[in-house]
Amino acid sequence: MKKEFVAIQTLCSHYEVEVSFIDALHQTGLIQFEVFEEEHCVHHDQIRDLEKMIRIHQDLNLNIEAIDVVFNLLEKQRQLKQEVNALKNKLRRYQGS
Numbered sequence: 001m002k003k004e005f006v007a008i009q010t011l012c013s014h015y016e017v018e019v020s021f022i023d024a025l026h027q028t029g030l031i032q033f034e035v036f037e038e039e040h041c042v043h044h045d046q047i048r049d050l051e052k053m054i055r056i057h058q059d060l061n062l063n064i065e066a067i068d069v070v071f072n073l074l075e076k077q078r079q080l081k082q083e084v085n086a087l088k089n090k091l092r093r094y095q096g097s
Helices: 008-015 019-028 044-060 064-096
Strands: 005-007 034-036 039-043
Touching (some): 005 008, 008 019, 008 044, 019 064
């Protein structure tokens, strides 16, 4: 099971960010930690989002609160896109009848 996780220290070294940045993302609820043998780790499924957060922070110089807002807006956009697609599919069924 641990193979599905990456240590925070490894991520910080790879992406050249401080542990405090990753910890702040965790405190905000943007990422989740698991602990294995007293080492904080992130699941592979979260790494893509973590990479986006790091880019937003570095490229746009946004703080944690702004990153949280951006991710909430992106999630809302994704939900609306799914809703629009579902409504389009329903409309196609009714038009085809």
